[in-house]
């Protein structure tokens with residue numbers, strides 16, 4: 155998200171948020187931004203350094219589908235990959251991982267929640283588990 159100071163052809167100053175610098179140019183050139191005071195669509199960027207918030211800014215609207223930072227986008231992509239390619243087993247994670255390791259159940263990729271103590275025990279027994287950098291999203295069945 156980038157905030158630009160804008161000025162209409164009547165000299166009214168106001169701010170607007172855009173998803174990207176190129177997106178703002180497209181919207182301005184297409185007359186899709188109008189002055190909050192007089193409604194003019196002859197809008198130009200006022201000279202000002204754009205403000206790029208690290209997290210969701212409290213003082214501007216946010217598109218709901220746009221993660222705030224590159225790090226959050228990478229995390230969202232990783233999460234989507236994990237959720238797409240493995241089964242969510244919730245609190246049964248430790249038991250499921252152990253059963254697969256012991257050959258009780260066929261192996262498949264899973265993710266879920268385990269207490270620290272459970273995860274440590276799995277690793278001690280040579281069962282490969284790794285922490286995910288996000289909390290699992292509980293799915294409704």
Ligand SMILES: [Zn+2]
Nearest residue numbers: 162166189192
């Ligand atoms: Zn105006």
